[in-house]
Amino acid sequence: MAGVRVLVGTRKGAFILTSDSKREQWEVSGPYFAGWEVYHLKGSPVNPDRLYASQSTGWFGQLIQVSDDGGKSWTPAGNEFLYEGTPGTHLWYDGSQHPWEFKRVWHLEPSLTDPDTVFAGVEDAALFRSSDGGKTWQELAGLRNVKGGLWQPGAGGMCLHTILLDPSNPNRIYIAISAAGAFRTDDGGETWLPINKGLRSDYELPDPTADVGHCVHNLAMHSSQPGVLFMQKHWDVMRSDNAGDMWHEVSGNLPSDFGFPIAVHAHEPETIYVVPIKSDSEHYPPDGKLRVYRSRTGGNEWEALTDGLPQENCYVNILRDAMAVDTMDPCGVYFGTTGGQVYASTDAGDHWTAIVRDLPAVLSVEVQVLP
Amino acid sequence: MTQRSVIDALEAAYPMLRGTIRDTVKQQRRPMVRFFACGQDLSNEPGRCVAAGCGGEGVEPYLIVGAMAGGTNRAG
Numbered sequence: 392m393a394g395v396r397v398l399v400g401t402r403k404g405a406f407i408l409t410s411d412s413k414r415e416q417w418e419v420s421g422p423y424f425a426g427w428e429v430y431h432l433k434g435s436p437v438n439p440d441r442l443y444a445s446q447s448t449g450w451f452g453q454l455i456q457v458s459d460d461g462g463k464s465w466t467p468a469g470n471e472f473l474y475e476g477t478p479g480t481h482l483w484y485d486g487s488q489h490p491w492e493f494k495r496v497w498h499l500e501p502s503l504t505d506p507d508t509v510f511a512g513v514e515d516a517a518l519f520r521s522s523d524g525g526k527t528w529q530e531l532a533g534l535r536n537v538k539g540g541l542w543q544p545g546a547g548g549m550c551l552h553t554i555l556l557d558p559s560n561p562n563r564i565y566i567a568i569s570a571a572g573a574f575r576t577d578d579g580g581e582t583w584l585p586i587n588k589g590l591r592s593d594y595e596l597p598d599p600t601a602d603v604g605h606c607v608h609n610l611a612m613h614s615s616q617p618g619v620l621f622m623q624k625h626w627d628v629m630r631s632d633n634a635g636d637m638w639h640e641v642s643g644n645l646p647s648d649f650g651f652p653i654a655v656h657a658h659e660p661e662t663i664y665v666v667p668i669k670s671d672s673e674h675y676p677p678d679g680k681l682r683v684y685r686s687r688t689g690g691n692e693w694e695a696l697t698d699g700l701p702q703e704n705c706y707v708n709i710l711r712d713a714m715a716v717d718t719m720d721p722c723g724v725y726f727g728t729t730g731g732q733v734y735a736s737t738d739a740g741d742h743w744t745a746i747v748r749d750l751p752a753v754l755s756v757e758v759q760v761l762p
Numbered sequence: 763m764t765q766r767s768v769i770d771a772l773e774a775a776y777p778m779l780r781g782t783i784r785d786t787v788k789q790q791r792r793p794m795v796r797f798f799a800c801g802q803d804l805s806n807e808p809g810r811c812v813a814a815g816c817g818g819e820g821v822e823p824y825l826i827v828g829a830m831a832g833g834t835n836r837a838g
Contacts, residue, residue, distance in 0.1 A: 451828065470781045493781075
């Protein structure tokens with residue numbers, strides 16, 4: 392019987408939530424890697440039981456874990472993320488140049504075609520690829536040639552947090568970095584272009600329209616329209632209809648256009664979701680009301696989705712990797728909060744239920760539909 | 763046998779531990795990791811011999827432990 396598996400990374404371990412196709416009753420297993428921060432875990436689209444997880448602590452740093460049984464058991468994989476050549480320097484908080492130093496893996500993106508190939512977005516920002524199931528990692532170093540010396544850390548560190556693989560073109564990859572911006576390769580990762588035209592960062596950059604330096608929080612894409620990209624920037628929700636060559640703002644009537652995650656409906660490529668947050672200094676929903684906003688027009692016209700979500704005294708945050716959709720019909724939408732709740736909607740956002748509460752702060756949410 | 767050679771051997775046997783005890787490039791101890799042996803904190807003496815000088819029989823455990831402190835970074 393088909394089912395749904397929700398992979399949840401938290402501040403103190405990973406949790407796996409499973410349900411049958413009705414998505415009404417949920418079983419919670421975990422914590423896995425108890426006590427460790429699990430920034431991200433994600434399954435292979437080719438083999439759903441192949442999972443990759445990124446765990447870290449302030450004590451022992453970073454470990455990559457791999458499961459071949461859907462998360463029941465895990466094996467440590469390779470852990471050497473060595474920048475290619477002389478790593479060089481990037482911009483530091485005080486304006487000085489700072490050596491590139493590996494800290495942790497923020498995002499793991501398994502290949503669309505090969506369960507042993509997986510990409511890792513890391514801090515300090517760089518993109519790595521493994522072709523042997525995570526045993527060894529090689530940097531796609533061309534990325535850092537794109538004015539890497541001008542990249543600088545945001546409040547959360549200088550992290551490569553988003554990786555989108557174009558299902559129609561295996562040589563095209565999009566990535567995003569805080570705070571450097573969005574980038575695209577059309578040759579499998581050898582060379583990269585900054586794709587930040589149309590972005591404006593009036594209060595974050597001395598040149599508001601600079602090539603690099605923008606604090607992009609998240610990107611999303613629908614597999615049927617891989618040239619159409621949606622972006623939640625530090626401030627502003629943006630859209631590109633030409634693979635990132637030019638962006639335009641689609642924040643429209645949102646109560647705040649600051650936020651972290653952005654997601655696209657699994658079956659409607661013009662239906663998108665964001666969670667507005669009050670501001671960069673106040674990381675909680677406006678007015679203490681947790682509202683997901685949905686646009687069915689690809690942006691600009693937004694409706695608040697509130698049924699089942701707390702509408703008073705709610706001051707949680709939803710982090711950039713903590714929202715995902717499933718491919719069931721109707722489409723399921725899921726997000727986790729820094730308050731430890733994971734909310735799910737089985738009707739594309741019209742109604743919401745907390746499928747688990749009181750987890751550690753949720754760092755990431757991914758969803759798998761099982762055969 | 764020095765601490766450095768002990769950790770070299772450990773990492774050779776368990777490659778997944780590379781980076782968790784010391785930096786992979788500079789080979790420096792991670793700040794929140796400590797090395798104990800023979801009732802002493804040897805964390806800042808990577809070249810020190812750990813097989814002799816303890817007054818024992820060379821079978822004392824060599825401990826790699828997390829420091830007495832909490833984690834850091836955005837998740838706290």
